[in-house]
Amino acid sequence: MQPDTTQTDTIRLLKKQLFFTRLIALLLAVTMAVLLATAAILLPQAQDILKDVNTVSRQLAAVDWARMAQEIENLALTSRESMAEVLLQVQKLDLDTLNETIQDFNEILTPLASFFGG
DSSP states (O other), rough: HHHHHHHHHHHHHHHHHHHHHHHHHHHHHHHHHHHHHHHHHHHHHHHHHHHHHHHHHHHHSSSSHHHHHHHHHHHHHHHHHHHHHHHHHHHOOOOOOHHHHHHHHHHHHHHHHHHHHH
């Protein structure tokens, strides 16, 4: 009787092993299908992204960085010179005379404003 029980146990274990082997094969097939579907969806998008990156890199390579830096430096220098000129003009401004002129103008306009009803 011993051999039959051992043989039955072995067959039962082999059937379990076959079941789990088939289950693992099915899960691997489903996983592979999902991966292939994902790749089919993402590859065209990745290609578009790579084309855009390629376009941008070509545009960046075409930029004359030295000339651009020189133009920025020239702009900064011109701005500095303009600010210096404005400061000189402001310093030349005689604020006391300007205030007196405004006061005189106010004295002239006050009677006119009251004459016109203001």
